[in-house]
Amino acid sequence: MSKALKERKDVEEALTWDLSAIYATEEEFQSDIKKMKELALKIEKTYKGELNTADKINECLDEFRKLYEYIVLIGSYVELLVSVDYTNNENQDKYSKAMNMVSDIESRLSFVESEIIEVKDEVLEEAIRNSKENTNFLKEKKRAKKHALHPEVERVLAALSGTLEGPYQVYEQAKHADMDFNTFIVGGKEYPLGYALFENEYEYENDTEVRRAAFKVFSYKLRQYQNTTATAYQLQVQKEKTLADLRGFDSVIDSLLFSQKVDRDLYNRQIDLIMEKLAPHMRKYAKLLKKIHNLDEMTFADLKIAVDPEYDPRITIEESKKYIEGALSIFGDDYLDMVKKAYDERWVDFAQNKGKSTGGFCASPYGSHSFILLSWTDRMAEVLTLAHELGHAGHFKLCNENQNIFDTDVSTYFVEAPSTMNELIMANYLLSTSDDKRFRRWVLSSMITNTYYHNFVTHLLEAAYQREVYKIIDEGGSVQAATLNSIKKEVLEKFWGDDVKIIDGAELTWMRQPHYYMGLYSYTYSAGLTIGTEVSKRILKEGQPAIDDWIEVLKAGGTKTPVELAKMAGVDITTDKPLLDTIEYIGSIIDEIVKLTEEIEG
Template sequence: MAEAVKRRNEIPNELKWDTTLIFKTKEEMLKALDECKALANEIIDNYKGKLSNAGAICDCLVKYEKLYIMIDQISSYTSLNVSVDYTDAENKKINAVVTNTYIKILSDLSFIESEIADASEEVLAEAIEKSTNAKVYLEDILKYKPHRLSPETEQALGALSETFSAPYEMYEQTKLADMSFPDFEAEGQSHPLSYTLFEENYEYIKDTEVRRAAFKAFYGKLHDYMYTTAAEYGTHVRTEKRLSELRHFDSVIDYLLFNQKVTREMYDRQIDLIMEKLAPHMRKYAKLLQKANNLEKMTYADLKITLDPEYDPKVTIEQSKDYIIDGLSIMGPEYGEMLKEAYRDHWIDFAQNIGKSTGGFCASPYGKPSFILLSWNERMSDVFTLAHELGHAGHFYACNRAQSQFDTRVSNYVVEAPSTINELLMAEYLKEKNKDDKRFRRWVLAAQISNTYYHNFVTHLLEAAYQREVYKLVDKGEAVPAETLNEIYRGVLEKFWGDAVELTEGCELTWMRQPHYYMGLYSYSYSASLTIATQVMKRIRNEGQSAVDDWKKTLAAGSTVDPIGFAKMAGVDVTTDHALLDTIDYIGSIIDEIEKLS
């Protein structure tokens, strides 16, 4: 039986991250917030109404970058403290104060982009030439000119940014604070249930009766909040649609892709090819899971079980350190030192506690260490998750040192490549380490499918296919009530899994579990990034150090290159479907080898 989830104050410090690496105390953070306000007033006094020449623009952007770095650090400090315990009223109060303050600051400073955009193209060209920290930022302002509104409107929209983000905040509150799960019965025993226990434990548990009973109880509770969550999501997508119209975009999808610097063709390719070409491979894998686990039928509730349930060794946090440092040693000594520092200096929050955000993420405030959230369950899947998040840390470790703060805003299309390649490199390391052990090799191959590719090429891709259908309705002006969202999600699952998987009642509510829907078009980008990562990993395997060197240069490039340029630096062409089809074939080859080894 799973252990009941603890309160945050019951968790030992060695399992928690250390946000004093950003600010030693709350008082130090509040002092920095006062400095932010003073700097903002200085910028207003010195530059408002005066950004008509290249010199003034460049000088202003040096100070603006300094302010942005301070806001990044302050907001990271308070939001990270909230993310580990949404039931902590004091941290939520502090975060709200900070959020209100910096939103007002940024609204008051919205004149900077408006005045720069109003400058002549000659002045902008001169500013781009002279700028020491904001060339790409200025180029982006120039490109965005047709979609910019009047300075007064831009300031009003900036002031309303907290209102625009309210649906996401309400979603997180609903999910992590309001939703309380009852114990459930299975095999004559009572079992505790929470969001974290389900997503990090019960979905993977080998006991079929417990797993399916947990699924039924979990989705039963989701159903109780279905209409509230649909209202939150519906408000969010309608807001995006209104903003896309205000900014003169043909569709909400075009509006959301613009800042990613991605074409509609690149976006649609990811979804369409994977839905068509990957589905047969994954149906085959589902059948292998069914056979290996002696299941009479394969259901949606069974898709995250392991291929070899008797061979799933426990991994401690200390053991994970050895695995990760050895497995990623190909990235060189500097990267290795960063990995050691992450463990030694408490960048990582391993804890499981009530109110903690689910899943995993990495936050990298400029000029400070990265902060990684996950829930440790002593599985090899946790090692892959941690390697993934450390990939984000390694990416921003490189580009934060090489680029200005303005040039670290990497497109969603590629931002998951540095993380997913770490999962692939870990798998290659594990296969090499035990190359004569066929059972171990099969286990690693299965981990690649069930962890890396299932998560990024299936879970998030199906979410992306669903999201695209929602936006199509929104573009037509149609409503998206809970029943419609359920129908769309179930339809996507039916199309992908066919008759290989029985869709358990409640599966249509899976859309309620994903916070990425409140972050624009994010879900599809996992498969786009992993496509690049797969091709780079194959280059590293075939070419060695030269491919590693190319990759390290790519990581340091930040947003000075667009997604096509990022991939090209790493030796990958994403302008055609070749890289994606090759990656799908690679996934298929792993499944074929698993079948042979079985």
């Protein structure tokens, strides 16, 4: 069972990422900060009050792109430093200083967007015609015209950008630096507990008594912070409401969807259809787990247990290479070369240590390679997670190589498609490596418990909860811990019905995700996976032509809308069909797992 987590300083270097790929020395870091500040001053001095012709606008934006590259590298570097150890005060200080500088620069240069937005349409159209590099940026400014505020207001908001991120910073500090989990005892044995230990190990623990005890103690600690966390969240949604009102949006939801370039129909469809159509399939899966494990009742704390508790393949980081490389090689030599470099050049932080951010993510700063955060547990399921994050890395490698920095801002509606599709590519590859029924059932159940449960259930239920919160905020209300607990519990009960008991602590699940501080992000996982599922099925059926289309989609970056990107890949997301087909596909996987279970146990 789990051991107490190490301090970051005690972690083996080979398990950590190498941030020297961004800045090898402190001198390099400080040099870029100096260049960033000098370029910002130059732009302000040269162009403020002068952006009234197409030529001046494009000249300014050519310099602004260079500045943006410095901002992205510097910001990414300090964020990555902090993410692996929130208890490191030196890195926290470095982060705060850097982000304060960026906020100051963004405030002083807010005139760039304000002046561009204020010029006559014919000047803006001329600027668009005259510069391919700046075309999409300028088109976005034109689209944003009706929601722009007075230049001085925009300047103040930019100056406050760091402060406006305060709710998220409070949440992260409470979660990673302040929550000190107690050990717990089962059967006379003492078990350590931490955020990462619970989410990476205890939720999957086969021993029911240990698993439920861990959930109880974990929930007890969360409850101690529910009011602080709720206050941070209330500040976040109230901030979003205020900004939505100031910019003339009808609701917070419309405001947050604006940057995603999708409408409310696509947003509501994901939530409503999955809540209605997927729930019966997932309840069927929950009943199967209850039967296999001979549980007295199926509770919320039992939902992530394995179909085959005695068959949990273990794999080392080194051993994972052959599976990752074998599966992802279908995307070509350049993609495979990236995968190999991710291992060899330490793009991935595999370590488990105190203060480290939970879950996983991939950061892909323009001008460098990607950096992936994981907490490797030696479970075979980690291979699917790594494939997921490498999907982000592959996407932004191709995007960053083929687009300028203005055109790498991919809509969050689409951004999870390349990553979740990689999980399916990996699962299908694993299925091809063995005819053993037990292994096949394990792979299929991993697709359900990892890929689909995580993205179509966990994140989707977050989205359903989040929509209810915004309804309250749009009506002028506020949310406290009791309200948030009630909303979350109702959403869980609606989805799971009588087949899963929503025990005490389940209602606190809203406290566990940072996505609520990132706009309407949670629902996009299922949106991306819908696209990913349909494209992966097309790849299985058509082979290279489908792969070639997908590579072109990845290269396109932010130059296309989600609808256009999906269409390039052969998927029409303006209709219900892709989502309904995906739900049916999930149901077919569950049906096969049930059948295989009967054959294996029969």
